[in-house]
Amino acid sequence: MTVPVHLAPPKRLIDATIDGEEVRVPEGTTVLDACSASGTEIPTLCYGDTLAPRNACRVCVVEVEGARTLAPACSRKLEPGMSVNTDSERVRHSRKLVLELLGSSVDLSTTPKVPEWMDRYEAEPDRFGPRAEPAPLGERDARRAGEHEAGDGTVAATVEQPPKIDNDLYVRDYSKCIMCYKCVDACGDQWQNSFAIGVAGRGFDARISTEHDAPLTDSACVYCGNCIEVCPTGALSFATEFDMRQAGTWDEEAQTETTTICTYCGVGCNLTLHVQENEIVKVTSPHDNPVTHGNLCIKGRFGFQHVQRRGEGAGKGAEKGPL
Ligand code: SF4
Ligand code: SF4
Ligand code: FES
Numbered sequence: 001m002t003v004p005v006h007l008a009p010p011k012r013l014i015d016a017t018i019d020g021e022e023v024r025v026p027e028g029t030t031v032l033d034a035c036s037a038s039g040t041e042i043p044t045l046c047y048g049d050t051l052a053p054r055n056a057c058r059v060c061v062v063e064v065e066g067a068r069t070l071a072p073a074c075s076r077k078l079e080p081g082m083s084v085n086t087d088s089e090r091v092r093h094s095r096k097l098v099l100e101l102l103g104s105s106v107d108l109s110t111t112p113k114v115p116e117w118m119d120r121y122e123a124e125p126d127r128f129g130p131r132a133e134p135a136p137l138g139e140r141d142a143r144r145a146g147e148h149e150a151g152d153g154t155v156a157a158t159v160e161q162p163p164k165i166d167n168d169l170y171v172r173d174y175s176k177c178i179m180c181y182k183c184v185d186a187c188g189d190q191w192q193n194s195f196a197i198g199v200a201g202r203g204f205d206a207r208i209s210t211e212h213d214a215p216l217t218d219s220a221c222v223y224c225g226n227c228i229e230v231c232p233t234g235a236l237s238f239a240t241e242f243d244m245r246q247a248g249t250w251d252e253e254a255q256t257e258t259t260t261i262c263t264y265c266g267v268g269c270n271l272t273l274h275v276q277e278n279e280i281v282k283v284t285s286p287h288d289n290p291v292t293h294g295n296l297c298i299k300g301r302f303g304f305q306h307v308q309r310r311g312e313g314a315g316k317g318a319e320k321g322p323l
Contacts, residue, residue, distance in 0.1 A: 016082040023078075031062055031073040031084055040086055043095060043117050045102075046180035047074035048230050050293045051190055054181045059098045059117075063088045070094055096121040104128045104156045105204075107175040110234030110245075129153075134160035134175065141213040143205040157204060163242070166215040169223050169302045171242040172208075176235035179206055183227035183236060191295050196221035225301035229284060229294050238282040238302075251276060259286060262300040267291070269300050280304045 011026035018034060025034050035042050046057040053075035061070035065083035070091065078084070085091065099118055103125030108114045117123070132155040140161055151157050163173035181199070188195050196219045200209035210219035228236040237245075244250040255276045262269045269292045272284045283301050287294040 014078060014080040016078045016080065016084065018084045019086055025078055027077075029078050031071070031076050031078055031086075032060060034078055035073065035086060042073045042086060043113065044074055045111070045178060045232050046182060048182050048185075048232075050287050050295075051182055051185050051230060054185070056180050057098065057102075057178060059095055059102075061091060061094050062086045063091050092121055096123045099123040100125045100127070102178055104131070105158045106178050106233070107160060107173075108178075108233065110176060110237075111178075111232060128156040131156050131158050131160070134158070134162070137162040137164075138213070140174075140205065140207055141200070141209060143201055145202040145205070148203055148205050159207070164216075165239075165242075167217050167223070167239075169239055169298075170225060170228055171237055171239055172216070173235050173237065173242070174207060176233045177208060178233055178235075179208070180232060182230040182232065183208060186226045186230045186295070187221075191293070192222070192224055192226050194220050194222050194224070197227065223298040223302060224296060225283075225298070226295045228301075229296075240281045244276075244281065250281075255281065262296070264299040264303065269296055271296070271300050273304070279308055 011028060013024050014027050014029075015022060015024050016034070017023070018031070018038065019040065021038065023034055023038060025037070032042055032044065032047065042060050042062070044057075044060045046054050047060060053072070055072045055075055058070075058072060060073040062073045062076070063085040064071050064076070065085070073086070095117070099114070099121055100123045102108060103114070103118065103123060104127075118125070132151065140159065158175075159177060160175040163171050163175070165171050179199070184197055184199060186192060187197050196216070197208055197210055199206055200213070201207050210216060210221070225238075228238065231237075234241075241250060255274050257272050257274055259270055259272045262271050270286050270289050272286060273280050274282045274284065283296070283304060285292060285294045285296050285300070
């Protein structure tokens with residue numbers, strides 16, 4: 001007779017109400033997960049499915065009956081008898097404000113779904129006035145805590161600045177950074193343990209930085225690209241993607257995705273190859289892999305050039321078919 005082996009104690013089911021509908025979920029389920037299961041979409045930016053919640057952006061807030069403040073759906077766990085409203089006037093107003101403040105100060109042009117959310121919550125980021133001129137390269141990095149100069153109110157302050165291109169593999173374009181901390185957590189104790197990047201400065205001058213703003217090549221970075229994997233806005237991107245966007249040739253609709261196994265070592269990480277016009281343009285990794293959770297090393301993430309077509313004469317006699 002076989003006896004089932006329980007890997008974890010079974011979870012108690014709890015009953016709660018979301019938008020007037022009764023739900024029954026395992027204890028410990030977040031409002032966000034319960035909503036996803038029932039098909040209710042909640043906008044998220046700083047939430048990462050492989051990271052502990054940071055509650056940095058607050059675009060996911062919901063109203064919990066009887067609570068004084070709005071609660072972030074990405075970290076708030078449902079409790080027995082709890083009644084949650086995901087689309088009240090207060091919720092909509094709060095999400096609108098978050099989107100307006102981010103939209104007025106950050107370049108959200110490559111953040112998925114933002115145009116749809118701006119429409120849904122009638123956000124008007126332009127109401128704060130014309131955007132300030134981008135800061136020269138390095139100017140924001142030189143700002144010291146406690147020395148912030150308030151603007152004169154004629155223009156909307158932004159984090160815009162030239163992108164940082166100091167290596168061949170990836171680009172840091174902090175004009176697109178919403179300070180969600182996900183890259184810091186992925187680089188630090190939650191995954192990579194390299195601690196190459198952290199938060200410098202305070203308030204509006206806060207920014208992601210290497211130690212003493214050193215170029216990435218002089219930092220502790222090991223080029224795993226796990227920060228790119230979790231960045232929600234495209235602030236961190238493959239150099240290939242950055243260059244193609246600059247040239248106007250980046251076309252996600254024309255790309256195919258093929259998940260395969262990395263051949264560099266015996267760990268056997270899953271690689272998802274994004275291919276456009278028969279060229280690998282970037283590599284991601286499935287987040288639901290129970291071993292790697294979307295993380296890779298430099299070889300799996302960036303070591304794909306050897307399988308690319310190298311022009312006339314390369315790989316003589318070996319006609320390459322589609323990848
Ligand atoms: S590539 Fe890896 S080591 Fe470098 S900053 Fe990103 S997560 Fe950290
Ligand atoms: S670079 Fe990307 S992941 Fe890092 S804090 Fe900025 S938006 Fe978040
Ligand atoms: S997604 Fe929940 S606080 Fe950012």
